[in-house]
Amino acid sequence: MTPEEFRRHGHLLVDWIADYRARAESLPVMSTVEPGDIKVKLPARPPARGEAFESVMADLDRVILPGLTQWQHPGFYAYFPSNGLLESVLGDYLSTGLGVLGLSWQACPALTELEEVATDWFRQMVGLAPAWQGVIQDTASTSTLLALICAREKTSAYGLSRGGLQDGSPPLTVYASAEAHSSVEKAALLAGFGRENFRRIETDENFALRPEALARAIEADLARGARPSAIVATTGTTASTALDPLAPIAQIARRHGLWLHVDAAMAGSAMILPECRWMWDGIEEADSLVINPHKWLGAAFDCTLFYLRDPEHLIRVMSTNPSYLQSAADGRVRNYRDWGISLGRRFRALKLWCLIRSQGVEGLQARLRRDLVNAQWLAAKVRRTAPWRLLAPVPLQTLCLHHEPPGLAGEALDAHTRAWAERLNRSGKAYLTPAVLAGRWMVRVSIGSAPTERRHVEALWQAMQEAAAAG
Amino acid sequence: MTPEEFRRHGHLLVDWIADYRARAESLPVMSTVEPGDIKVKLPARPPARGEAFESVMADLDRVILPGLTQWQHPGFYAYFPSNGLLESVLGDYLSTGLGVLGLSWQACPALTELEEVATDWFRQMVGLAPAWQGVIQDTASTSTLLALICAREKTSAYGLSRGGLQDGSPPLTVYASAEAHSSVEKAALLAGFGRENFRRIETDENFALRPEALARAIEADLARGARPSAIVATTGTTASTALDPLAPIAQIARRHGLWLHVDAAMAGSAMILPECRWMWDGIEEADSLVINPHKWLGAAFDCTLFYLRDPEHLIRVMSTNPSYLQSAADGRVRNYRDWGISLGRRFRALKLWCLIRSQGVEGLQARLRRDLVNAQWLAAKVRRTAPWRLLAPVPLQTLCLHHEPPGLAGEALDAHTRAWAERLNRSGKAYLTPAVLAGRWMVRVSIGSAPTERRHVEALWQAMQEAAAAG
Numbered sequence: 001m002t003p004e005e006f007r008r009h010g011h012l013l014v015d016w017i018a019d020y021r022a023r024a025e026s027l028p029v030m031s032t033v034e035p036g037d038i039k040v041k042l043p044a045r046p047p048a049r050g051e052a053f054e055s056v057m058a059d060l061d062r063v064i065l066p067g068l069t070q071w072q073h074p075g076f077y078a079y080f081p082s083n084g085l086l087e088s089v090l091g092d093y094l095s096t097g098l099g100v101l102g103l104s105w106q107a108c109p110a111l112t113e114l115e116e117v118a119t120d121w122f123r124q125m126v127g128l129a130p131a132w133q134g135v136i137q138d139t140a141s142t143s144t145l146l147a148l149i150c151a152r153e154k155t156s157a158y159g160l161s162r163g164g165l166q167d168g169s170p171p172l173t174v175y176a177s178a179e180a181h182s183s184v185e186k187a188a189l190l191a192g193f194g195r196e197n198f199r200r201i202e203t204d205e206n207f208a209l210r211p212e213a214l215a216r217a218i219e220a221d222l223a224r225g226a227r228p229s230a231i232v233a234t235t236g237t238t239a240s241t242a243l244d245p246l247a248p249i250a251q252i253a254r255r256h257g258l259w260l261h262v263d264a265a266m267a268g269s270a271m272i273l274p275e276c277r278w279m280w281d282g283i284e285e286a287d288s289l290v291i292n293p294h295k296w297l298g299a300a301f302d303c304t305l306f307y308l309r310d311p312e313h314l315i316r317v318m319s320t321n322p323s324y325l326q327s328a329a330d331g332r333v334r335n336y337r338d339w340g341i342s343l344g345r346r347f348r349a350l351k352l353w354c355l356i357r358s359q360g361v362e363g364l365q366a367r368l369r370r371d372l373v374n375a376q377w378l379a380a381k382v383r384r385t386a387p388w389r390l391l392a393p394v395p396l397q398t399l400c401l402h403h404e405p406p407g408l409a410g411e412a413l414d415a416h417t418r419a420w421a422e423r424l425n426r427s428g429k430a431y432l433t434p435a436v437l438a439g440r441w442m443v444r445v446s447i448g449s450a451p452t453e454r455r456h457v458e459a460l461w462q463a464m465q466e467a468a469a470a471g
Numbered sequence: 472m473t474p475e476e477f478r479r480h481g482h483l484l485v486d487w488i489a490d491y492r493a494r495a496e497s498l499p500v501m502s503t504v505e506p507g508d509i510k511v512k513l514p515a516r517p518p519a520r521g522e523a524f525e526s527v528m529a530d531l532d533r534v535i536l537p538g539l540t541q542w543q544h545p546g547f548y549a550y551f552p553s554n555g556l557l558e559s560v561l562g563d564y565l566s567t568g569l570g571v572l573g574l575s576w577q578a579c580p581a582l583t584e585l586e587e588v589a590t591d592w593f594r595q596m597v598g599l600a601p602a603w604q605g606v607i608q609d610t611a612s613t614s615t616l617l618a619l620i621c622a623r624e625k626t627s628a629y630g631l632s633r634g635g636l637q638d639g640s641p642p643l644t645v646y647a648s649a650e651a652h653s654s655v656e657k658a659a660l661l662a663g664f665g666r667e668n669f670r671r672i673e674t675d676e677n678f679a680l681r682p683e684a685l686a687r688a689i690e691a692d693l694a695r696g697a698r699p700s701a702i703v704a705t706t707g708t709t710a711s712t713a714l715d716p717l718a719p720i721a722q723i724a725r726r727h728g729l730w731l732h733v734d735a736a737m738a739g740s741a742m743i744l745p746e747c748r749w750m751w752d753g754i755e756e757a758d759s760l761v762i763n764p765h766k767w768l769g770a771a772f773d774c775t776l777f778y779l780r781d782p783e784h785l786i787r788v789m790s791t792n793p794s795y796l797q798s799a800a801d802g803r804v805r806n807y808r809d810w811g812i813s814l815g816r817r818f819r820a821l822k823l824w825c826l827i828r829s830q831g832v833e834g835l836q837a838r839l840r841r842d843l844v845n846a847q848w849l850a851a852k853v854r855r856t857a858p859w860r861l862l863a864p865v866p867l868q869t870l871c872l873h874h875e876p877p878g879l880a881g882e883a884l885d886a887h888t889r890a891w892a893e894r895l896n897r898s899g900k901a902y903l904t905p906a907v908l909a910g911r912w913m914v915r916v917s918i919g920s921a922p923t924e925r926r927h928v929e930a931l932w933q934a935m936q937e938a939a940a941a942g
Binding site for chain 1 (some may be wrong): 486
């Protein structure tokens with residue numbers, strides 16, 4: 001495709017996306033296709049000859065659109081908001097259009113230096129000390145894996161340069177709350193710790209990690225000769241945005257010399273609001289931290305920020321220096337390939353830079369505050385309306401709730417809960433995802449899709465009541 | 472930004488990218504900024520108020536452009552070609568504009584099903600058996616890490632579900648050629664094997680792994696009580712595109728029950744040419760395979776294909792099933808989150824789908840053949856022209872060469888080699904990256920940038936001779 005053809009098709013594509021975003025509200029939120037419905041519309045073999053790009057665009061409406069769950073819909077309350085705001089989308093368009101790669105500083109100096117600046121802007125926005133240095137990763141899952149590998153190597157005095165985890169030393173152990181995200185256990189397993197050395201610590205009535213239970217678990221491991229290595233604390237758990245108390249957890253980490261990683265993937269964006277920073281009091285004592293601007297804040301996916309108080313440690317673990325990547329500038333620059341797993345890196349800083357410049361800090365703050373107020377509005381409605389019930393505090397924008405008709409409990413209540421959520425999802429008006437909290441199914445309402453205004457939350461409340469009553 | 476503002480700015484941005492691609496040839500290939508030059512042009516603090524998007528676009532020319540190394544320039548012969556062809560760029564624009572995420576099939580059915588279809592199209596294009604199943608990852612580095620974790624778990628009978636690598640069993644060992652990519656050793660270290668358990672096997676006169684040396688290393692490890700776990704063979708090494716002989720290597724892997732992973736990150740794209748498939752004879756005996764369509768083939772970065780002959784093994788290692796991700800469709804669909812590290816996934820299949828449909832298999836084949844012919848043209852020139860010398864076979868599109876003025880050898884020759892490459896790079900006409908081969912610096916010429924035609928290679932040959940003579 002020539003640049004002139006790209007210009008023509010690019011304009012049409014931008015128009016298609018503009019129209020898509022404008023009409024998202026008219027589409028069902030959750031896709032209702034059945035497994036295989038999309039596949040059967042696609043040829044089983046690749047085309048021998050090239051086709052006009054118009055035919056690809058035509059298939060967007062015919063094939064792709066019915067199979068989309070609309071993450072940019074005002075009725076999207078599932079999982080977590082992933083707001084690809086359109087200014088950030090444009091930043092990503094720049095990145096892909098430029099087609100540059102950051103294998104090293106020399107391979108694209110602007111890619112590295114804008115990433116340094118944009119991650120430092122964000123550091124200031126969430127009120128972290130200047131010691132923290134950031135890098136953009138794809139996801140929190142990857143960042144947590146990196147953090148646990150760092151912990152493993154710190155505790156083993158860089159065992160990777162010797163026998164790895166295979167030197168017969170006492171086992172290293174990892175700790176996280178019972179409400180920690182599934183990626184934490186996965187990271188511990190991938191890093192080689194083994195499930196027997198991963199501890200899920202009990203939580204309190206608000207679903208936050210109990211520091212005294214953590215301290216007991218560490219002491220029990222020490223007593224049996226294990227070597228405690230890392231704690232993963234969560235600021236804003238997935239199910240209920242519970243807040244693990246960082247200050248006492250950090251004290252325990254320091255006392256025993258453990259690596260403290262903080263998963264603030266969802267809630268970290270809220271730290272651009274000074275009134276929310278109490279939620280991670282103690283953060284300055286952590287070793288690493290992950291925040292996903294590609295969630296609530298509005299950066300186009302994928303844009304995860306991984307911060308470290310001592311990046312030299314990460315670099316020592318990750319660095320490679322093959323001849324084909326060396327350049328004269330190496331000693332004077334940051335080479336982000338040594339800050340993660342991938343060698344090739346996209347120019348991801350552009351989408352964060354475009355977002356922050358276009359919205360300004362105040363614009364981003366105003367939108368998050370809108371969502372916090374909407375969540376409190378719905379929480380008040382639920383509290384006031386029997387037989388609805390809130391199951392957890394609402395510090396942020398996620399509500400955990402039940403509709404509990406008299407006499408319904410246990411598995412019958414689980415069935416009712418999942419049924420009314422499914423009815424609502426099938427209606428196409430809203431999309432909610434149920435989850436298990438304290439052993440029982442409940443419905444999460446995760447408010448914060450960019451187009452979601454008060455009127456949409458009011459309509460949701462109406463639709464929830466209808467769905468629950470229809471059972 | 473509203474959809475209407477996006478439409479307006481999007482058109483301007485598409486125009487900017489179209490103009491950029493059209494004028495890339497007029498820009499210096501390698502950026503000549505000094506460390507810090509980009510950073511000082513950027514404000515140290517984030518803006519409190521939002522700015523007009525016009526001011527961001529203005530900074531593209533003022534701040535970003537001077538700091539770009541032009542990967543889409545016809546004079547780009549560095550590292551490897553990463554051809555973000557414009558039809559694939561449009562596919563990525565669709566992905567980012569739609570703003571959907573693949574946490575599970577239900578979270579976006581089209582994302583999963585198009586990935587199944589597009590990876591199967593590509594499987595057919597490179598002539599692999601139907602048993603192979605594919606997934607799109609970000610990079611080969613990540614894919615090789617996944618492969619080694621699979622090997623680790625297979626050899627240890629799923630040790631991750633028990634004590635991980637920390638159960639005091641005999642150490643697991645990994646094998647790769649001395650010419651394997653730096654990401655292979657990095658993956659072995661990140662997976663916890665430890666450097667002492669990573670073997671670099673010697674290569675032959677063509678820089679390909681010697682199977683008999685591999686067999687000896689495995690037997691030596693068995694004799695000392697270690698447990699050989701994985702072999703990483705390379706089809707097309709980074710320095711010289713050397714071809715490890717897969718058939719005898721696979722035989723050794725089978726004899727000892729080792730996992731065989733094939734790194735065909737660069738050369739795998741050439742397997743869409745039937746005349747090149749001899750290069751990976753034996754591939755059907757491998758367990759996993761990585762190919763990067765985001766290199767020579769033209770998919771917009773990042774688009775790495777990771778194929779497995781038995782995905783059930785990967786899924787068993789990677790799967791998590793938290794309540795908040797469960798849906799009624801789970802048993803009947805593919806959930807790609809269990810095929811890699813990240814939970815959140817972009818709609819990456821769109822950029823591969825758009826590329827294949829727009830180019831057709833024949834269009835892609837024609838372009839690769841053009842580059843193979845250009846490489847042979849330059850190789851013939853070098854062979855015929857003293858004191859130039861080819862240092863390795865040229866099976867694909869990469870040449871390894873020296874300019875060896877009489878009497879120059881050893882470190883003096885190294886200095887001459889790096890000096891003329893640096894002079895050429897500084898000229899802005901072309902960008903080449905030196906590397907070490909057999910202990911000495913040489914210059915790699917990696918042909919295959921999409922806009923590189925014969926006339927550009929002729930101009931390169933002229934410029935190389937001038938740069939070498941100017942010393």
